[in-house]
Amino acid sequence: MGHRCCNKQKVKRGLWSPEEDEKLVNYITTHGHGSWSSVPKFAGLKRCGKSCRLRWINYLRPELKRGSFSAEEEQIIIDVHRILGNRWAQIAKHLPGRTDNEVKNFWNSCIKKKLMAQGLDPKTHNLIPSNQRAAHKAACNVSQSSQQPFSIINLDSKMKDYSMEINPPILTLPSPYPSSSSNQPPLLQTATSLPLPSL
DNA sequence: AAGCCGAACAACCGCAACTGC
DNA sequence: GGCAGTTGCGGTTGTTCGGCT
Numbered sequence: 051m052g053h054r055c056c057n058k059q060k061v062k063r064g065l066w067s068p069e070e071d072e073k074l075v076n077y078i079t080t081h082g083h084g085s086w087s088s089v090p091k092f093a094g095l096k097r098c099g100k101s102c103r104l105r106w107i108n109y110l111r112p113e114l115k116r117g118s119f120s121a122e123e124e125q126i127i128i129d130v131h132r133i134l135g136n137r138w139a140q141i142a143k144h145l146p147g148r149t150d151n152e153v154k155n156f157w158n159s160c161i162k163k164k165l166m167a168q169g170l171d172p173k174t175h176n177l178i179p180s181n182q183r184a185a186h187k188a189a190c191n192v193s194q195s196s197q198q199p200f201s202i203i204n205l206d207s208k209m210k211d212y213s214m215e216i217n218p219p220i221l222t223l224p225s226p227y228p229s230s231s232s233n234q235p236p237l238l239q240t241a242t243s244l245p246l247p248s249l
Numbered sequence: 250a251a252g253c254c255g256a257a258c259a260a261c262c263g264c265a266a267c268t269g270c
Numbered sequence: 271g272g273c274a275g276t277t278g279c280g281g282t283t284g285t286t287c288g289g290c291t
């Protein structure tokens with residue numbers, strides 16, 4: 051199976067070496083990336099532009115925050131995911147120094163399991179029916195009491211901010227007010243009743 | 250010490266959207 | 271409008287590493 055964007059040349063794949071990282075950093079810090087497709091040629095790398103772009107964005111950018119996620123970041127991810135679903139790039143915008151790939155990995159490896167251990171469906175954030183919950187619990191084999199519960203107490207105020215960023219046709223919430231009182235602010239629904247955008 | 254296994258992280262792939270001609 | 275090249279995104283796979291037996 052070839053790499054479509056660069057199947058004309060022989061390109062290296064797999065993990066990046068420190069030398070490759072250095073070449074890429076040196077090139078981008080002095081010239082900027084410009085067109086990613088020409089970066090490997092000018093930087094002297096046997097990689098495709100796509101791979102260079104990913105490496106820079108996810109690992110080499112100086113503004114990246116490394117290390118584990120804080121409890122606050124974790125809560126933000128959960129809250130925004132509830133509104134946006136698997137839009138990792140959008141979620142990552144709420145976490146300065148974090149990338150979509152990082153957020154996605156953290157979700158899949160950690161948060162998803164915690165939610166399931168609490169009997170919550172990680173896709174909808176709704177409670178899983180008790181008969182299915184037992185199966186979920188057995189599947190992830192994590193003691194519920196050992197997990198830090200996620201707070202949804204302040205969700206309404208947070209969602210007000212997040213929902214403003216979403217395209218109106220996708221997430222315009224039905225107004226609880228009659229049309230005659232359209233100057234009233236839209237009331238956000240409670241955490242458990244808000245419909246999620248279809249993905 | 251060696252092997253196994255699962256978690257975490259890094260990178261790839263395919264697709265859709267965007268842009269310029 | 272059609273096409274080709276480029277970019278961005280999300281899903282998936284591959285690799286590494288640490289804990290356990």
